[in-house]
Amino acid sequence: MTASTLDTSARTPLKGWLAVLAVTLGIFSLVTTEILPIGLLTPIGEDFRITPGTAGLTMTLPGFLAALAAPAVTVAAGRLDRRILLCALMVVLALADVLAATAQAYWVVLVSRVLVGLVIGAFWAIGSGLAARLVGPGHASRATAVIFSAVPLGSVLGVPAGTFVGELFGWRAAFAALAIFTIGVLVALAWALPPLPSEGATRLGVLRELTRERATRLGLLVTVLVVLAHFGTYTYVTPLLRQVTQVSPELITVFLLVYGTAGIAGNFVAGAAIARDLRLTFLTAAGLIGVATCALPFVGDSKAGALVLLVVWGFAYGAVPVCSGTWFARAAPRAPEAASVLFTSSFQATLSAGALLGGFVVDWVSIPTVMVVGGVLASLAVGVLSRARSA
Numbered sequence: 468m469t470a471s472t473l474d475t476s477a478r479t480p481l482k483g484w485l486a487v488l489a490v491t492l493g494i495f496s497l498v499t500t501e502i503l504p505i506g507l508l509t510p511i512g513e514d515f516r517i518t519p520g521t522a523g524l525t526m527t528l529p530g531f532l533a534a535l536a537a538p539a540v541t542v543a544a545g546r547l548d549r550r551i552l553l554c555a556l557m558v559v560l561a562l563a564d565v566l567a568a569t570a571q572a573y574w575v576v577l578v579s580r581v582l583v584g585l586v587i588g589a590f591w592a593i594g595s596g597l598a599a600r601l602v603g604p605g606h607a608s609r610a611t612a613v614i615f616s617a618v619p620l621g622s623v624l625g626v627p628a629g630t631f632v633g634e635l636f637g638w639r640a641a642f643a644a645l646a647i648f649t650i651g652v653l654v655a656l657a658w659a660l661p662p663l664p665s666e667g668a669t670r671l672g673v674l675r676e677l678t679r680e681r682a683t684r685l686g687l688l689v690t691v692l693v694v695l696a697h698f699g700t701y702t703y704v705t706p707l708l709r710q711v712t713q714v715s716p717e718l719i720t721v722f723l724l725v726y727g728t729a730g731i732a733g734n735f736v737a738g739a740a741i742a743r744d745l746r747l748t749f750l751t752a753a754g755l756i757g758v759a760t761c762a763l764p765f766v767g768d769s770k771a772g773a774l775v776l777l778v779v780w781g782f783a784y785g786a787v788p789v790c791s792g793t794w795f796a797r798a799a800p801r802a803p804e805a806a807s808v809l810f811t812s813s814f815q816a817t818l819s820a821g822a823l824l825g826g827f828v829v830d831w832v833s834i835p836t837v838m839v840v841g842g843v844l845a846s847l848a849v850g851v852l853s854r855a856r857s858a
Contacts, residue, residue: 482659483602487610489659490594490601492652493557494617497587499625500564500645501529501818505702506630506723507638509709514638515573518830525580526702527826530819532584533591537811538674540589541804549593549663550656557653560586564646568639579642588811595792596807600663612738615792619734619785623727627720630705634716674805682798683809685855690791690810691817692848693753697784698821699828700760700841704777707763707834712773725774726781733785740786741793746852749790753848755783761842764835788814 504511504525512522544552559582566579598610629641677683708714708722733752740748759780766772792810799806821841828837 480602482661483606484610486601486659486661487598487613489652489655490553490597491614491617492655493553493590494594494614495620495625496557496560496645496649496652497583497590498618498621499629500560500583500642500649501587502526502621502626503629503641503645506626506705506719507633507641508703508705510633510638511576515576517573521826524577524823524826526698526822527819528577528580529584529587530698530815530817530822532581533588534812534816534819536585536588537592537808537815540585541592541808544589544665546665549597549665550660553590553594553660554653554657556586556590557649557656560590561646561649561653564642564649568642568646570639584815588815591811591815592808593804595811596796596804597663601661611792612735612789615738615789616731616734618788619727619730619781621727623724623731627724627727630723631720634720674808677799677802677805677809680798683795685851686791686794686798687809687813689749689753689794689848689851690813692844692851693749693756693787693791694814694817695821695824696753696756696760696841696844696848697787698818699825699844700763700821700838701780701784702822702825703829703834703837706829707767707838708773710834711764711767712770713768714770714773718770722774722777726777729778729781730785733782734789736782737786737789741790745790745793745797746855748786749794750849750852752783752786752790753845753852755779756787757842757845757849759783759842760838760845763838 504522508522508525511525512518515522540552563579563582563586566582567576570576570579595611595614598614599607602610629645632644633641678687705719705723708719709716714722737748737752759776763773763776766776791814792807795806795810799809825837825841828840
């Protein structure tokens, strides 16, 4: 009897789904912590007297560190029980939130973001592939959709709530609230997760072999293009709404809430659609992101126009993580943890690169220009997928 069989057969259905919920809350906490600066870039920049592009480093650092941490921590962990590892990572995340909340210098904020990146890479690589072990293969696809729903939920609940708290009490209060929430998630993980012994240590050789596969390389290319397009633009959506759309700080929270709600819908619609045609679902999501970002500088001066485009954008991006994650999983069915590592590394590295390059465009040219550049990159992803075989 394998470790995976022991994991699922010894669990009641309810306890298994509670474990899925605990992992989902963990990823929700990670996603919210990672992208919270999107709603707080202006007050953070004003507090430390830095440019929006420099403040964008709060988005850049975590992704790059996560890309390195995903393979490094997973390989270094060897056969360590994954339950213990996930709980330890939540402790580090809470510490990072406390550092950000109490920082008196910008470099301390950046140190906290380095810690966030380390946690994101390791937790994502392990947690995103646990569905089958927690509820069994028969419910794995549904549980995976639930786990990935934490990504749009971070946008629909986490970022708007953090932005609201930041507007009322200051941006530091938002990170303090996240620290408290993360401690609660730690308790949930410790209680709900079963022992999760490693099913075979992930080794660098396995990762190298996967990158030689055509399907994996295609997934890497499309993920890079789409995520680069998204985070190169979405990182600076709050300054766009303030400068172009002339939205008040209070109304920005509502706009981000609408965006995130559309993202949740996109996540679950994509979860059903990829069973029929993964390639077409991914292509459609990339195309809608391209249309929305290109149109925002021209239609975004109207509040109604900006809101409609944010709905389209949010719906499309809600599909991206589950499409990308599923693509890698299908490319490496016999090495699920290694597939999760590649997904996490490519996603997070490109997230940071998008925020960094977008910051350069914002500082050197303008915010509307970065939106158009993002749209062009998303269109390139459409071109790549249109020439690929159905997955």
